[in-house]
Amino acid sequence: MTKYWKKFIISVGEISELIAETFYWIFSGQIDRRNTREQMYETGWRSLPVIFLTAIFTGMVLALETGSSTISVFSEPVYLGTIVAFSMIKELAPVLTSVVIAGRVGAAIAAEIGTMKVTEQLDALSTLGTDPIKYLAVPRFIGVISMVPFLVLFADAVGVIGGLLVSVYKWEIPITTYWEDAFSYMYLEDFFHGLIKSVFFALIIVAVSCYKGFSCEGGAEGVGKATTSAVMISMVLILVSDYFITSALVLLGIG
Amino acid sequence: MIKLVALEKSFGTNRVLRGLNLEIKDAEILTIIGGSGCGKSVTLKLMVGILRPDSGEIYIDGEKIDYDDRQKLLAIQEKFGYLFQGAALFDSLTVGENVAFGLRNLRKLSETEIQRRVSEVLGMVGLSGIENLKPAELSGGMKKRVGLARAIAYQPRYILYDEPTTGLDPIMADIISDLMIKLQRDLKVTSIVVTHDMKMAYKISDRIAMLYEGRIVAEGTPEQIKNTQDPLVRQFIEGRADGPITISLNHTGEILQ
Numbered sequence: 180m181t182k183y184w185k186k187f188i189i190s191v192g193e194i195s196e197l198i199a200e201t202f203y204w205i206f207s208g209q210i211d212r213r214n215t216r217e218q219m220y221e222t223g224w225r226s227l228p229v230i231f232l233t234a235i236f237t238g239m240v241l242a243l244e245t246g247s248s249t250i251s252v253f254s255e256p257v258y259l260g261t262i263v264a265f266s267m268i269k270e271l272a273p274v275l276t277s278v279v280i281a282g283r284v285g286a287a288i289a290a291e292i293g294t295m296k297v298t299e300q301l302d303a304l305s306t307l308g309t310d311p312i313k314y315l316a317v318p319r320f321i322g323v324i325s326m327v328p329f330l331v332l333f334a335d336a337v338g339v340i341g342g343l344l345v346s347v348y349k350w351e352i353p354i355t356t357y358w359e360d361a362f363s364y365m366y367l368e369d370f371f372h373g374l375i376k377s378v379f380f381a382l383i384i385v386a387v388s389c390y391k392g393f394s395c396e397g398g399a400e401g402v403g404k405a406t407t408s409a410v411m412i413s414m415v416l417i418l419v420s421d422y423f424i425t426s427a428l429v430l431l432g433i434g
Numbered sequence: 435m436i437k438l439v440a441l442e443k444s445f446g447t448n449r450v451l452r453g454l455n456l457e458i459k460d461a462e463i464l465t466i467i468g469g470s471g472c473g474k475s476v477t478l479k480l481m482v483g484i485l486r487p488d489s490g491e492i493y494i495d496g497e498k499i500d501y502d503d504r505q506k507l508l509a510i511q512e513k514f515g516y517l518f519q520g521a522a523l524f525d526s527l528t529v530g531e532n533v534a535f536g537l538r539n540l541r542k543l544s545e546t547e548i549q550r551r552v553s554e555v556l557g558m559v560g561l562s563g564i565e566n567l568k569p570a571e572l573s574g575g576m577k578k579r580v581g582l583a584r585a586i587a588y589q590p591r592y593i594l595y596d597e598p599t600t601g602l603d604p605i606m607a608d609i610i611s612d613l614m615i616k617l618q619r620d621l622k623v624t625s626i627v628v629t630h631d632m633k634m635a636y637k638i639s640d641r642i643a644m645l646y647e648g649r650i651v652a653e654g655t656p657e658q659i660k661n662t663q664d665p666l667v668r669q670f671i672e673g674r675a676d677g678p679i680t681i682s683l684n685h686t687g688e689i690l691q
Contacts, residue, residue: 295524302484303522306511307584308539 194390197312198382201320201389204313211318218322222284226330229283233275234267234334238341241266246350256350260360263342265369269434272334273373274421277380280327281413285388288319289409292392293402301393316389320382327381328374335373372434376424383420384413435460436481436592436624441490442648443476450476451487452648463618463625465635467670468645469679474628475519477645478594481626482514483507495591512540515585515593515623519600521577523569529556529580530565536588555583558620559613575606579613586617593617595627599634611637632671636660644670646679 204210241263246256292315295301301311339361346352391409395401428434436458443451450473458464468474479485480492483499492499494510501507515536523532533552537543543551556562559579569577578598585593598614599607611634618625618638629635635642636656644652644659644667652659652667659667669677 298520299518299522300524302479303516303518303524305484306482306514306516307536308508308512309535 190390190394193394194386197316197390197393198386200312201316204310204317205321209313209317210321211314214314214318215321218318219326221287222280222322223326223329226280226283226326227333229279230276230330230334231337233279234272234337235341237271237275238263238267238338238343239345241271241338242342242345243349246346256346256352258360259342259346259350259352260339260357260362261364263346264339264361264365267338267342268335268365268373269369270373270421270425272331272338273377273380274417276327276331276334277377277384277417278414280323280330280381281384281388281410281417284323285384285413286406286410288385288388289391289395290402290406292389293395293405296393296395297398297401311393316393319389320385323385324378324381327377327384331373331377332370335370366434368432369434372425372428375428375433376421379420379424380417383416387413387416435493435495436626437493438477438481439491439493441477441480441492442488443473443480443485444488450648451480451490454490454645454649456643456650458624458626460624461618461622462640463614463627463638465627465629465639465642466645467630467632467635467642469630469670472645473648474645475596478516478596478626478628481592481594482511482516512588513591515588515590517578517581517585517593517595517598519596521569521581523572523577523580523584525569527569528565529561529567529569529572532569532580533565533584533587536584540588551587552583555587556580558586558617559583560609575602575609578602578610582610582613582617586621586623589621590623592624592626595625595629597629597631598627599629599631607631607634610634614638632673646670 242259245259245262249255249257249259292301295304295315301315304311304314343354343357346357347354388409391405391412395405397404436456438454438456441451441454442449454473454477456466456477466474466477476485480487481494483492483501486501494513497506497510499507499510523529524535527535530549530552533555534548537548537551552565553562556564559582561576561579561583564572564576564580569580572580582598595614598610602610614625614627615638617623625638627635627638639656642654642656642659643650646666652662652664654662659671662668665678669679
């Protein structure tokens, strides 16, 4: 048991070192532009379809469930806009977007860096005058951390529209009522609440995935293990930290 | 000149190097032979500072490697070209970009000069005009040669070869050997080769050193090695299973003889 604790503590130390070193390169301005652009495109633009699907159906099912539940209590569907919009913007858009990005982008990061590790490409980078963290981790950190909040905003909008479609066509609520319900109780802080959370989640995804890639060992099997554990650890950390970050934000009066 | 003094390196409980001493003279081809997993590749990685020894010192041209000074370490790494066992080409980049990689990072050259140098070194390894292919489209022998072109592109003083002929057919292995001798003659570099291919070792080496149990146990010209009476070396170069070298054949490390 102590062996596992020791391993865990060493990993925490190493991952902190990786994050510190990456931010050192970012703040010293030594950024590989081409790779960073590619990573932003990959994380941002290429994730739009799956985020669209995730968000629209989540919004739709929220409206459906809320409608049928409120009917059984109040005999008519009420507060659909409020519940859909608050749930999406404060909780579901940040968490679901991050979980999808952990599966899509985090897995790719761990697999790519892991493969480079086991085929000695990371060593090759060092011998050719490039720091692997500067060349690989920096563009991925910037790509994921800058794009996830935009994806969350996109998911907010798509989710609320999904809810609107079901509210209007299934429960026959007027569009204006839905909009009023949704936004008359909402403040800008509620948006920030979701966005701030998503930045933390993005950092978790990219740091865990890069770390798992860099510390990968043992051929194809090692790459498989690194990829699986990168996704699993990211997801669990997102869900667990969600509670604590939310408590902190509520305490600070943000949302 | 490279001087390795009392190097020790362990991975977990596995003591790979146990006080290795070795000197490499300028403009020679030194071949390090030894069984699989005896620490040959580790020795090369220590020389370029990819790995850090647990104890011992490494001097490159009289200067001791300092792992904490990034700039100095980079200046030392620039002196080396490294041909990796599996070539380690970057698969997301084309052959041309691979070869140009070190040039862009380590030398201040204009784009036209870089392109000229890339086609020049690809010509030297007999692969002109493949700049736009991706590594996945190349055969094993071609990958090794592109790896070699990438290693020599920025004119390093030392070239390290990690098993340059492993996994190649005998003809391609001989072509690579000839190429190594030609590069040595034309570029006046110092080469350090790690291999267990004795045919190549005899053909290319000025000196051969044998690594066993983490130390250099024999050193000499190919003639001296060929005629040595040392039972360790004799067993290795003749490739016999019985002799003083014992190899564990099962996972518990138990020796089966």
